Amino acid sequence: MQANVQLPLFDSHCHLNFSDFDGDRAQVLNRAKKSGISHICIPATKQQEWLPLIHESEVPSKENPVDIVMALGLHPWFISEHKPEYLEVLDKLLEQRSARVVAIGETGLDFFDHNTAAQVRDKQLALFTGHVELACLHKMPLIIHSRKSHDDILQVLRRWKPERAGIIHAFSGSEQQAMEYLKLDFKLGFGGGITYPRASKTRHLAATLPINSIVLETDAPDMPLNGYQGQRNEPGRVKLVAECLAELRGISFMEVAQATSHNCRSLFRI
Numbered sequence: 001m002q003a004n005v006q007l008p009l010f011d012s013h014c015h016l017n018f019s020d021f022d023g024d025r026a027q028v029l030n031r032a033k034k035s036g037i038s039h040i041c042i043p044a045t046k047q048q049e050w051l052p053l054i055h056e057s058e059v060p061s062k063e064n065p066v067d068i069v070m071a072l073g074l075h076p077w078f079i080s081e082h083k084p085e086y087l088e089v090l091d092k093l094l095e096q097r098s099a100r101v102v103a104i105g106e107t108g109l110d111f112f113d114h115n116t117a118a119q120v121r122d123k124q125l126a127l128f129t130g131h132v133e134l135a136c137l138h139k140m141p142l143i144i145h146s147r148k149s150h151d152d153i154l155q156v157l158r159r160w161k162p163e164r165a166g167i168i169h170a171f172s173g174s175e176q177q178a179m180e181y182l183k184l185d186f187k188l189g190f191g192g193g194i195t196y197p198r199a200s201k202t203r204h205l206a207a208t209l210p211i212n213s214i215v216l217e218t219d220a221p222d223m224p225l226n227g228y229q230g231q232r233n234e235p236g237r238v239k240l241v242a243e244c245l246a247e248l249r250g251i252s253f254m255e256v257a258q259a260t261s262h263n264c265r266s267l268f269r270i
Contacts, residue, residue: 008038
């Protein structure tokens, strides 16, 4: 690669539509552009986010300094707000989606609270399975949230085998679980977590897994990087994640930027 080649970065997971950015969203995007970010994927978390995101998808890219794509889905954190019929609404929206709606999510399972009632777990599982069915039907990739639930998620994915696979967001599972996702052609998302020296297991995986299986993310405004604790995260800091990944792998920043951007573009068919 020539030294003067610059390849823009891709933040594969950023909640730029959250109210945290209402006061300075334009400035955040300008900072992202200056950091070398060319694309941001915004995954929805609730049904009421879908239409505003679809409207955003109709804004010409020339009006934004960064190209924005999006995913439509229902996040397990807000399970009490989701209704089964929302999946029917999602199905109809995906039938007539714009080219900027590139994935289904954020969906998944969150069993972090060991006291979660069986009824709530079952509702999460039913909703997640519904998203996977839609991914198969519409031939779209998934963006999957997982906390204390990798084995349950893998069980569903093995059953349905969505052909476009997707991304396991903020991966922090075991090496064995990582390899099971890779067998299903999923990419693993790494963000601010790998910048913490104490995250030895996740840093080891980021350093050793095939580079074609990795995408970068910020999860902004959440998941602050090491040194930025207590601050709102933002998409421009995906550059710092890329720099950290390059150091962990012992390769150049440009190699990381090229590979991870290509992985996102290929997955989302951009």
